[in-house]
Amino acid sequence: MKRYVVRRLLLAIPLLLAISFVCFMFINLIPSNPAEVALRVQQMPVITQEAITEMEEMLGLNKPFIVRYFDWLIGCLQGDFGISYVNPTRTVAGEILRCLPATLQLAGASFVIVLVLSIPIGFLCAVYKDSVFDRVMRGIVFVSTAMPPYWVGLLLMWGIGVKLGWLPTNGSGTPQHLILPAFTVALSYISTYIRLIRNNMLENMKQDYVLYANVRGLPQKAILVKHILKNSMHTCIVAMGMSIPQLISGTIVVENVFSWPGLGTLCISSVFNRDYPVIQTYVLLIGVLFVVFNLLFDILQTVSDPRLRKEN
């Protein structure tokens, strides 16, 4: 077991290095001179050669590519991700840290909504398979999976924010501000998990241990909750674990629609402003999150499932 964990941890290192290299390379693949981009981003009305030379020196662009990569990598390991082009008085790390809490808050709230709604609904759909409830839910799941989040967001904003006036349309600060964006982010995940839980439970119902439990005369409630639901959650845990980085990266569009001041809004505005150091760090961060969560939930699953341990 220990060997497995160490092996997985060691394997993650080259993967992380590869991600960092790809992130860095992308910026350097841009045909334009980053110094000129930085000046344009700072709205210099006319970009003169003198200004470009000055900026190149400031950004260290006169060094060779590989030297710059290692400089950047060492900086990243020390938590120094460079400075923002848009506002040279701010560091990229500072910008990310400023926006991270808002995104975690939104992703956390969405995650709670996903869990609270999808587990009972998925459970009931499986138990009452082909009932009216199951059919209606399947219809809703089908429709909500097909609806793009920004559109759902605008509809909710118009209906609940403007027409009913119950909740603010945008911004952050109070719990009321959180409801609409969190629900919008959660909606597509809820649908996915309802289906996942329902299908897993239906598969488990066909297993021999369920038949055996019935033969033993255990109460139905105990069979459903203690055995079937418990066993169905295996795959769900991994899927939900992986959906945490997805939730964090997936808030991009919704944050922008609701002016939620998180990483998504930062990323979109950086894309529009061509603030390359911020985009580079954002991509790196999301890549690292995926690797870390993948690793974490693989290990957790191995810990919790004796069958997987034997295979190893």
Add this chain to the structure above:
Amino acid sequence: MKKRFVAAMLAGTMAFSMLAGCGTSGDTSSAGTSENSNSELVFVNYRDIRDLNPHLYAGEMYAQSMLYDTLVSITDDGYEGCLAESWEISEDGKIYTFKIREGVTFSDGEICDANAILANFNAIIANKERHTWLEMMNLLVGVSAPDDYTFVIELSEAYYPMLTELGCIRPFAMISPNCMIDGETKDGVNGYIGTGPYVLTDFVTDEYAVFERNENYWGELPAIEKITVKVIPDNQTRIMALESGEIDLIFGKNMLDADAISQYENSDKFTVALSDPTSTRHIVLNTTNDILSDVTIRQALQHATDRTAISEGIFYGLEQPADTLYSKTVPYCDIGLEPYEYDSDKASEMLEQAGWAMGKDGVRYKDGKKLELELLYNSDSVTEKTISEYLQSEYAKIGISIKIHGEEEQSYRDNMKAGNFDMVFNISWGMPYDPQSSLSGMTAPVYGDYAAQQGLEDKAEIDKAIAEVLTTTDETERQELYTFVLTRLHEDAVYIPLTYECNKALYTSDLEGVHFGTDQYDVPFADMYFE
């Protein structure tokens, strides 16, 4: 075990989001709704105020105008004293002596006299490379403050747009010397303290900024006491926020789309306002191109362009059709140029005369060469793409084949600057930089104009006239030179003017005094009030 694990995760996330909720709740209540007071205005912008250091270019200009003042102001009727009460210009046009207004203080209590202004100029000059796009920085010999209320600027030669450049908020706005770091501002400032009508009292990056009236303001106090600027990046969300009463005013060139404007045109609750032209959307023709080096072809393209259809079909009339490179409302540009009328028959005839005969494939040929041109546009701009597609189909009718080609913004600009285009979209610099600074930009390889004009026989003559126009002190001569330059460019048909861009505002109907200033980026908050 797994059940416990799920329960633990659930509890953990709930606790976390509650904690996170507690952490930030309540602290943004200052960015509340607009319904609470008549003296509070909630404005919206698509991005943060960013770095408001007035000597650099990274901040929002409307916010800088609220905080800072310049020596002179540019008004509809010309220049007006601002921090300088009055000024004198020496006969040779080289020495400007400003009498500084007495009794003006920065909002931190520091006196704004000639010494403070000198400190500002020194900080700007210390970062001269950044500002050489303004011709006056190249001509600057020195600045001095002979006494507490006299400030002198000396130039190496006369330069008539000097006061316009001094009147622009960037980089010649005055910040309190206490905010400078070692007497400089080029590496940042430690506060945004000016002499303007408002002070910045609170801001949260990417969320909101709060400006409160500067009670010690030297001029007339504005009616609105508090202005909250919310950051809402999405077009639709801004409209919803206006509808729900969370904001009062949307203002700017690209803050509203045509649909939104037409939706509210007849509304009682909201008012729509459009400004005079601020800048010109046009296509630059590259005169070094084999086909476009012939002036007849360029003129034929002018006649083949239906500006009215573009104005009405693409902009729903929000941008008026443009007849000339600069609108008549731009200084020195009302010179009675005869526009190229839309007449596709005439265009065909001109092409025919130039020896381009219609081929079997519907495209014209001359000596085996196909009449084919490439039109470069910024792929980030949906309007440019739509106009490109429209022109492609229109020009095809008279036998001109257009290949449209979109590039992302930076690459589009690089190509434009390097002259790698046959035809390219561009927008003039806009008020108050038109016409002087944008014409001056044509004489150096900073934008596509320089490259595009290289094929003109009279390029040297035009450049010489532009150089002279900036230095002449004689008003009549200046007008003559402008007339010469603009007429030549018009007859050479280097630019196909399309539409005039304008500023747009949509606001709640009880807000009064909304108008458009002389600078396209300025929002005149000081004149606004609630009924």
